[in-house]
Amino acid sequence: MLEALVKSGKALSAYEIRDYCCNQLGYDLLPMSVYRILEFLENNDLVHRLNTSSKYIACSHITCPHDHEPPQFLICKSCHRVEEVSMPDRVIKTVTQATRLAGFQLASKQLEIDCYCTECTLTKDTSA
Amino acid sequence: MLEALVKSGKALSAYEIRDYCCNQLGYDLLPMSVYRILEFLENNDLVHRLNTSSKYIACSHITCPHDHEPPQFLICKSCHRVEEVSMPDRVIKTVTQATRLAGFQLASKQLEIDCYCTECTLTKDTSA
DNA sequence: CGCAAGGTCGTTATAACGTAACATTCTGCA
DNA sequence: TGCAGAATGTTACGTTATAACGACCTTGCG
Numbered sequence: 001m002l003e004a005l006v007k008s009g010k011a012l013s014a015y016e017i018r019d020y021c022c023n024q025l026g027y028d029l030l031p032m033s034v035y036r037i038l039e040f041l042e043n044n045d046l047v048h049r050l051n052t053s054s055k056y057i058a059c060s061h062i063t064c065p066h067d068h069e070p071p072q073f074l075i076c077k078s079c080h081r082v083e084e085v086s087m088p089d090r091v092i093k094t095v096t097q098a099t100r101l102a103g104f105q106l107a108s109k110q111l112e113i114d115c116y117c118t119e120c121t122l123t124k125d126t127s128a
Numbered sequence: 129m130l131e132a133l134v135k136s137g138k139a140l141s142a143y144e145i146r147d148y149c150c151n152q153l154g155y156d157l158l159p160m161s162v163y164r165i166l167e168f169l170e171n172n173d174l175v176h177r178l179n180t181s182s183k184y185i186a187c188s189h190i191t192c193p194h195d196h197e198p199p200q201f202l203i204c205k206s207c208h209r210v211e212e213v214s215m216p217d218r219v220i221k222t223v224t225q226a227t228r229l230a231g232f233q234l235a236s237k238q239l240e241i242d243c244y245c246t247e248c249t250l251t252k253d254t255s256a
Numbered sequence: 257c258g259c260a261a262g263g264t265c266g267t268t269a270t271a272a273c274g275t276a277a278c279a280t281t282c283t284g285c286a
Numbered sequence: 287t288g289c290a291g292a293a294t295g296t297t298a299c300g301t302t303a304t305a306a307c308g309a310c311c312t313t314g315c316g
Binding site for chain 2: 083085087094095099104107108110113117
């Protein structure tokens with residue numbers, strides 16, 4: 001399944017992962033298994049769940065030796081491309097502060113941000 | 129439906145709205161209608177959709193005369209309470225900048241942030 | 257060994273969220 | 287009135303996710 005996510009190079013839903021495994025890799029998985037394996041992969045920081053789209057994406061630091069920082073995702077509203085980035089500490093700090101000001105405590109530094117990627121921005125501009 | 133969201137005082141899924149309308153208000157709605165009405169309410173800034181939980185919540189500024197700023201939401205991971213806040217411009221600015229640095233263009237200033245609310249933070253602390 | 261306790265995994269069924277597609281009704285206008 | 291197009295009702299289905307249960311298998315101990 002990790003292979004499927006890495007090879008596809010994009011965010012897949014659980015059922016898309018299943019199809020990929022079945023069609024490309026020859027593994028026949030039931031939904032329940034997919035979710036169980038995804039849970040394991042998430043716990044081990046190999047895969048991230050995108051809450052806004054209910055999809056899953058291979059962590060872009062799988063092969064890195066260093067620690068896994070909670071990621072931020074830029075998600076293109078138009079082509080659904082996902083970029084995993086590490087925003088400057090400053091950003092996280094200001095969000096944390098603002099959250100605390102409202103009396104809440106930040107639970108996760110993962111952010112999912114609605115964007116347009118460079119390509120789609122250009123396309124939009126020329127078509128408009 | 130707006131009445132249902134306001135009276136319930138929390139985020140409801142489309143089907144919960146439907147149940148509320150049916151049981152408490154005596155309106156019998158089919159899912160399709162609920163979604164169509166939600167679309168209208170969203171377009172008119174009366175309701176916000178929470179992407180991370182697929183729920184809907186009445187805009188907390190329904191009765192305000194002033195403009196509707198894109199909201200930020202603090203969402204309690206534990207009790208699912210939702211607080212609609214307006215984060216300082218500074219926060220949005222830093223996020224926008226960081227996004228642009230990565231070559232993306234911010235599409236929406238709505239942020240949904242994983243938190244623990246004050247109560248749940250306390251509960252956690254005492255139980256731990 | 258043989259058995260019980262507990263865990264993993266396969267399987268079925270179903271809940272929850274959302275939309276496509278088409279029928280019907282309403283509304284405004286020639 | 288009669289027609290076009292919009293709004294609304296209705297059915298069916300697609301997608302995401304989990305509950306529930308049983309088969310099997312490991313492991314530890316008498």
